[in-house]
Amino acid sequence: MKADAAGRSVLGTLFLLLLLALGAGGYFLWQDWSRFVDAPLRASQESVLDVPPGSSFAAIRRQIRQAGLSDAPDLYWRALAQRLGVASRLHAGEYAVPAGSTPRQLLQRMAAGDVIQHRFTIVEGWTFRQLRAELARESGLRQTLATLSDAEIMRELGAGADHAEGRFLPETYTWTRGNSDLDLLRRAHAAMTKALEQVWAARAPDLPLDSPYQALILASIVERETGKADERPAIAGVFARRLRLGMKLQTDPTVIYGLGSGFDGNLRRRDLETDTPYNTYTRTGLPPTPIALPGLAALKAATQPAPGAALYFVARGDGSHEFSASLDAHNRAVARYQLKGGQ
CATH class of the missing domain: 3.30.1490.480 (Endolytic murein transglycosylase)
Known part of the structure; x- marks a missing residue:
C-alpha cells in the first residue's frame, strides 16, 4: 500500500511538472508570438x-x-x-x-x-502613335497591343469604326500590377467621351461646328498651335472666324500631321503646297480627323472661343503669339517676329 501511494505521489509530481513545463512553454510561445x-x-x-x-x-x-x-x-x-x-x-x-x-x-x-498605385500621364498634344509607344515602355503594365492595329484597338474598346487619333483624354491615370495597356486606354477613352459630351453641351451658340467630332478636331489643332493656356481661346477664336468666313485655316501642325513619318523636322514651302487631306493651306475647312490628343482646356477653347476680330496670328518666339485683324498687320508681325525685319 505504501509503495502504491509513493508511486501515485511520484506520478502526480511528474504530471504537475509536465503541466508546469507545458505552461511555461506555452507562455514563452505566447510571449514570442506577441x-x-x-x-x-x-x-x-x-x-x-x-x-x-x-x-x-x-x-x-x-x-x-x-x-x-x-x-x-x-x-x-x-x-x-x-x-x-x-x-x-x-x-x-x-x-x-x-x-x-x-x-x-x-x-x-x-x-x-x-x-x-502606379501613375501614367498622357501628355496634351501627343499623337496616338506617341501614346502607344509610351504605353509599350511602361514597365509592369501588361502588354497586349503590340500586334493590334489602331482600328483593331478601337474595336476592342467598342468604338467601332472611330478613328483612334484624339479619342483619349490627356491626364494622369493610376494603374496596378495586373492591369493591361488596353485597360488604361479604355479609361482614357471613356474620359474623353465624357469630357467631349460636357463641353459640347456647353458650347457657344454661334459655333461654326456641326458635331462634337468637329469640336474634337478643332481642339486638337488648338492644342498643337500653342502650349500657353491663356492663349487657347484666342487661337480657337481665330480658327472659328476663319471657318465662319470660309477662309483656309492655314495651320502648320495639320500639314505636318499629314506628312506623317516623312516629316524631318523642317517644314518647307513645297510641303505647304503639296495637297493632302490634312493640308489646310490647300483645302478649306477642318482636316478629316484630329491631329493630336487635346486636353480639357483645348476642348473648352474650341467650343467656347474668345470673341474678337483677329484672323491671323504669328509666333513671337517666346511661346506666345501676336494676333492681327488684317493681313497688312499680320505681314508686319511676320516681318518683326519671323523674318527679323523689325526691331
Missing part, C-alpha cells in the same frame, strides 16, 4: 512584395520569406491571420512595405487590397 506581431519586419528601406493572383496563404508566406522580410514560423503567421480575421481574404497584388512595417500592418494592408 513580440512577432508588432515587431518590425526585416526591411531597412521600403521593399516591394509582389503576390501573384491565385496565391494560397502558404504561397504568400513563401513570398514573404523569399523577399527577406521575415523567417518567423508559418504557425505565427497563420495565428496572426486568424486573430485578425483575414486568413481567407488576402488579395494578390504589389504591396509597398515601408521600413518599420510590422506583420500585423502587412496583413491588414493585404486584406484591404492596399496595393501600389
Whole structure:
C-alpha cells in the first residue's frame, strides 16, 4: 500500500511538472508570438512584395520569406491571420512595405487590397502613335497591343469604326500590377467621351461646328498651335472666324500631321503646297480627323472661343503669339517676329 501511494505521489509530481513545463512553454510561445506581431519586419528601406493572383496563404508566406522580410514560423503567421480575421481574404497584388512595417500592418494592408498605385500621364498634344509607344515602355503594365492595329484597338474598346487619333483624354491615370495597356486606354477613352459630351453641351451658340467630332478636331489643332493656356481661346477664336468666313485655316501642325513619318523636322514651302487631306493651306475647312490628343482646356477653347476680330496670328518666339485683324498687320508681325525685319 505504501509503495502504491509513493508511486501515485511520484506520478502526480511528474504530471504537475509536465503541466508546469507545458505552461511555461506555452507562455514563452505566447510571449514570442506577441513580440512577432508588432515587431518590425526585416526591411531597412521600403521593399516591394509582389503576390501573384491565385496565391494560397502558404504561397504568400513563401513570398514573404523569399523577399527577406521575415523567417518567423508559418504557425505565427497563420495565428496572426486568424486573430485578425483575414486568413481567407488576402488579395494578390504589389504591396509597398515601408521600413518599420510590422506583420500585423502587412496583413491588414493585404486584406484591404492596399496595393501600389502606379501613375501614367498622357501628355496634351501627343499623337496616338506617341501614346502607344509610351504605353509599350511602361514597365509592369501588361502588354497586349503590340500586334493590334489602331482600328483593331478601337474595336476592342467598342468604338467601332472611330478613328483612334484624339479619342483619349490627356491626364494622369493610376494603374496596378495586373492591369493591361488596353485597360488604361479604355479609361482614357471613356474620359474623353465624357469630357467631349460636357463641353459640347456647353458650347457657344454661334459655333461654326456641326458635331462634337468637329469640336474634337478643332481642339486638337488648338492644342498643337500653342502650349500657353491663356492663349487657347484666342487661337480657337481665330480658327472659328476663319471657318465662319470660309477662309483656309492655314495651320502648320495639320500639314505636318499629314506628312506623317516623312516629316524631318523642317517644314518647307513645297510641303505647304503639296495637297493632302490634312493640308489646310490647300483645302478649306477642318482636316478629316484630329491631329493630336487635346486636353480639357483645348476642348473648352474650341467650343467656347474668345470673341474678337483677329484672323491671323504669328509666333513671337517666346511661346506666345501676336494676333492681327488684317493681313497688312499680320505681314508686319511676320516681318518683326519671323523674318527679323523689325526691331
